[in-house]
Amino acid sequence: MHDYPLEQRTIGRILAEKANRIPDRTFLRFQGTDYTYAQLERLTNRYANGYTARSIGFGDHVAVMLPNCPEFFWTVWGLGKIGAVAVPLNTAAKGEMLRYFIDHSDASVLIVDDEWADRINAIADNIPKVKQIFYRGDKPVDACGLDNCAVPIHKLEDLPVADESAPPVDKVKHDDVHLIMYTSGTTGPSKGVLCPHSQGHAVGRALAIDYGYTQDDVLYTCLPLFHGNAIWYTCYAALWADAAIALSPRFSASRFWDEIRSSEATQFNTLGAMTNIIWKLPPGPQDRDHKLRLCMTVPVPKEIYGEMQERYGITLTSVYAMTENFAMTRFRPDDPAEKAGSAGRPGSDCALRIVDDEQNDLPAGEVGEIWMRALESGSMMLGYYKMPAETDKEFVDGWFRTGDRGYLDADGYLFFVDRKKEAIRRRGENISAYEVELILSRHPSILEVAAVPVSSELSEDDVMVYVVLKPGETLSHAEVVHFAVEHMSYFMVPRFVEFIEELPKTASSKLEKYKLKKDAELRRAELWDREKAGISVSR
Template sequence: MSDSRLDIRELTIGNILRRQAEHYGSKIFLTELNTGRTFTYSEINTQVNRISNGIRDLGVTHGTHVALLMLNSAENLSCFFALGKLGAVSVPINTAARGASLRYFLDQSDSEFVIVDAELLPRLVEVLDGAPKIRHVIIASAGELNSNAIEPSGHRQVAYLDRIITTSRKEDPNAQVVCSDLLLLSYTSGTTGPSKGCMVSHAAALSYGTGYIEVHGYRDTDVFYVCLPLFHNNALLAATGSALLVGGSIALAQRFSVSRFWDDVCRSGATITNFLGSISSFMWNQPALPTDRDNSLRLVSMAPTPKFAGAFEQRFGLSVMNNYGLSDFGMATAFTENSPREKLGSIGKARRGIQVRIVDDQDFEVSNGTTGEIALRAEEPWRAATGYYKMPEATAKATRNLWFHTGDRGYRDDDGYFYFVDRKKDSIRRRGENISSFEVEQTIIAHDAVTEAAAFPVKMESSDEEVGAAIVLKPGHSVSEREIIEHCQKNMAYFMVPRFIQFRLELPMTQNGKVEKYKLQEDAETFIASFWDREKAGIQLTR
């Protein structure tokens, strides 16, 4: 039941859930770490069936768009699976969204139903008058304080998920669903513009799991520690999808916590977990302990892979892997535990069934070692996302010349290993030189006093750009701007050294761990006097 090479036409949520419930029935599929609740494969499938039948009775049919405004929970996953069984379309919404941004997600996605945790219900109520397409609200985990916060009306009905689960039929809904049917709209982070809804079919969603299983050798004995939010494809598809397809188990946390991380891992016996963004640095910067290797993890995915990844492996007794992909496309490359460790930092080789090219601005392939844009193409139909919902111009631009253009810059070495350099829009253009924000950040983070750094362009009156850097120091450490400049001069080309520096207590982040650099740019260009200026300090760089 854990065969990663299933025929793509078999890849539907309903089909996989039925198969795994039959094969692994009494095995624990999911453990909620905050509540201690457990669900076997059979129990989760039964709960999914009850939700499917209950929401179908309310009017959810094949193709209905349903927003999920939910925290990490068994009910969140069950609702996602239940919608998949019906052929309905899930719209997972960032739980930090509120006001105009929440209204945008509901309206742009054409959602007709919303399933919302009671804790988040007040945010939904704030925007419902401006969301006329919503005709049904289903409240999950309804508490006394919030259960009456919204009243039914002639236009909009209210239901409760716990009642649906306890009263609906447990038989399989037996809806007709095929692998090419749209399963979810996965919204991009929107750090550089309006969030785009990536259209992901059943086959594309489940290909995350089949791909991970194949390249990383996941086993049905693996326990996946999931602490990232389920509205993100990493947690929902890469981790949960892999566990479901391989017959493994999930240890689900409500959120990532530095202080709880190792306790959760050891308590659950987790063997695999995924880091995104700054999580690697958060864990690395914790004080070293003699017991650091006393844990059950065998594989940790780090995206991006930091320079200290090799030392991280040795300190914690595990293997670091890397998986490159985008919500806009799917997973494309993999660096595995069997890849050469001297290439640690690479995003690995192309996965089976995926073509990867490095192209120039005219879409022509460049030679090995030359940096260009990473372009992707799937060799099978429905294996990748199928464009942006209601954004045909953005879809056409991204998929020109029959290749998906990632907007990421990278290069390929002579052994076929790919390396990420930076976001095409995240590079800094200074006096004719293209500067990788990623490389600047990695150099700054290598300083013993630094825990986080973000490099970004600061537009000047001359229309040129200068390098800005926002830096977070480790607790109890201090360092001057001059010392940062000296460190940078020793470790990067002179033209990459930041001109503007600001020490901050924290960086503005999305819930997915991505730095909201546009906020840093806005701060720098609006309040430039609050940034330390290398030129005003009279520091001359050595070329």
């Protein structure tokens, strides 16, 4: 692995160095086409200079709503080369959530794929800070579905210049903001995490070292590039190992193993239910017909740890990480099997504490909140965008409060237990209960809403809402779901809906969600279930 000092950890410097040292090595493999490191350098330069010609410069915020495709790299890393700040948007966002991301981030430019142009068009009157839009798709601009947008619209393919010379690398520093990545809120709106250039490189460096990635590896991902797992834990890890990325548009159980074989992947990552879905595929003689050697599962599945490794001939690894920081712990290939189920141990880049509600340290084996401190510069966020109070709240004397609960065993291995904060985890996505409640409360017939997690058959959670109607109003379970479909990301849409006369509260009017969670689990089979009702929710 070629190492870089902290001051060199900007996307412009590292891509230039690789194009000079390993120009002909494959960087990206996508739908039958390979791109080399030299092409990566030239194309990101072309996009960087093209955006500059459209008056995008250092410090400008650019919202990016693109699928898994090569243009995602050319755009996000091209913007990074000129010091512009990319805001990768969750492509499931729509309605109020989408408006919030664009408006709160102060994006003056929007880059959107044809697939989601209608969502932008629907909120065009409510995103006044956007001054120009780039459109990716085959349709001409006047037919691309953005007719409500009263700003200049450009075809992404028609960037005004084809200059492939490198922008000045000294213009951007390692601690300049590269990305604003939105993470689920808990008791408030989603927070924009200010990620410096060096943060993703800290992740890539640690994984390349601890997992032994080399130039001969092909790291496969079908997870969305707007998500930290794909962009940092696959793409930056490959970048640091001088390795290749095999990119798939999205996860498909039926295509998964064919893509693994055709791309000659040697490593892939899974999140949550994806692990169980792969495990439950029918076994067959082709299970070991691949070049895989490693799989990072989050979390590592203790129950099938040995069986999965034996069936597929792979070694399982894992991490404990957040958008705000990096891989705080790493379950490494040589860690003992009896530690399966843990997230591994911290390396030399991180210190951990487990504390009680009074902020006292707890001994090994006792469950408390996980606190962390970065021991290497440049590996943490710079704060939450336009949320100084929330940023300050998360730090205590230099320790970052994760809001998660867990314990350290006697050997220093971290075992995650649950979330202290009000977040629901579904299919690899953190869902803010607050935001589900806020959106549904806008329905004219709804007085109050409480969202809680219910255990899913596929591991992790499903979303349930308890709904209190305004006096004299009526609403069906299906109508609640249809309203949710219109106004929130597909993965946030409640599966279970229950009407209730009043929500349980303390004498001081604090909602007692633990009572609702207990009720939901006890009566799960009796609850109204949109899946049983035949209501499907598409992306």
